Amino acid sequence: MTKRAVVRGVGHYLPERVVPNTEFEGKIDTTDEWIRTRSGIERRHFAAEGEHTSDLAVAAARAALEDAGMEAGDLDAIILATSTPDLTFPSAATMVQKALGMTRGFAFDVQAVCAGFIYAMSTANAMILSGQANRVLVIGAETFSRILDWEDRSTCVLFGDGAGALVLEGAEGTGTAADRGILATDLHSDGRFGDILYVDGGVSKGHSGFVRMLGKEVFRHAVEKLAATAHAALDKVGLSGADVDWIVPHQANLRIIKATAQRMQVPMDHVIVTVQDHGNTSAASIPLALSVGKAQGKIKPGDLIVTEAIGGGLAWGAVVLRW
Numbered sequence: 001m002t003k004r005a006v007v008r009g010v011g012h013y014l015p016e017r018v019v020p021n022t023e024f025e026g027k028i029d030t031t032d033e034w035i036r037t038r039s040g041i042e043r044r045h046f047a048a049e050g051e052h053t054s055d056l057a058v059a060a061a062r063a064a065l066e067d068a069g070m071e072a073g074d075l076d077a078i079i080l081a082t083s084t085p086d087l088t089f090p091s092a093a094t095m096v097q098k099a100l101g102m103t104r105g106f107a108f109d110v111q112a113v114c115a116g117f118i119y120a121m122s123t124a125n126a127m128i129l130s131g132q133a134n135r136v137l138v139i140g141a142e143t144f145s146r147i148l149d150w151e152d153r154s155t156c157v158l159f160g161d162g163a164g165a166l167v168l169e170g171a172e173g174t175g176t177a178a179d180r181g182i183l184a185t186d187l188h189s190d191g192r193f194g195d196i197l198y199v200d201g202g203v204s205k206g207h208s209g210f211v212r213m214l215g216k217e218v219f220r221h222a223v224e225k226l227a228a229t230a231h232a233a234l235d236k237v238g239l240s241g242a243d244v245d246w247i248v249p250h251q252a253n254l255r256i257i258k259a260t261a262q263r264m265q266v267p268m269d270h271v272i273v274t275v276q277d278h279g280n281t282s283a284a285s286i287p288l289a290l291s292v293g294k295a296q297g298k299i300k301p302g303d304l305i306v307t308e309a310i311g312g313g314l315a316w317g318a319v320v321l322r323w
């Protein structure tokens, strides 16, 4: 018998305010056409004043718990991936813990920017397999609108706010790729590329700063590294692109999503795409896409899914799971 971390529930939350590309026209030197053709983004959601990352996370968590038929008291742990927490401390995860009324177990944040949800899933999986926790709520939640420079057209049109969550539970499997649950993970980072995507502020700098990105450089790394990490994760369980029912990629750029699918020889009708509606929501993008993919009736029990993401660090990775 082999233990597996199996998905029991999924949910998401998007702030009410929808901002179409046309809202940027006139404010900065850009067009709806440029944003659509270069990134695939058509609109994004922005959090309301006074609405913070933990608020988005709590709403997504409640939806995932309902989908799982569980209550907060059933959980052993909460792991929240974010680069935009409400406060420097306590963690946004403990704020979610409080809001859900969970008085036992433990909660903490993970910070790996756009790869944050991959890192959080991998951490949850390791804790479940090692017996440290059995039911783990894994959340990706961001309010990137708070760290955008509205005069920098090369970044401010690309990001959005949102949250998604998964409930994972330990279950016995057979040890084969036919098992439901997380089958393989693959993580990487390379700090030498820290200066191509970063925020130019932080706590010890005394100001929170804004996103800065050399888009073309990040694009080049993304196309090369995402397919490689997805293949590496699939290899670990003796699978290939031909076995994949759905790629659920980080939603940063439709051209990157297409290039990765092509390298993996997976047709685009087997890829969940939400970038047109959400923009780049960093750590929230994968759980948002999983939740939307399930709600659309695309992702079904037993489907083989590969998720992959890359972001600031650079940090990147992939998770293979059977839904």
Ligand code: UT7
Pocket: 029, 030, 031, 034, 035, 038, 039, 114, 153, 154, 155, 157, 214, 215, 216, 217, 218, 219, 222, 252, 253, 256, 280, 282, 310, 311, 312
């Ligand atoms: O989630 C973390 C990972 N992030 C990513 O994966 C993002 C990766 N990068 C990208 O998605 C793309 O590089 C971008 C969408 C950011 C940019 O697309 P690009 O095809 O690489 O364009 P570019 O940066 O080479 O810019 C082309 C031109 C430039 O003008 P010149 O120098 O050719 O005259 C830019 O100044 O487009 C200009 N430009 C804009 N024009 C209109 C940049 N931003 C805008 C804009 N509207 N908003």
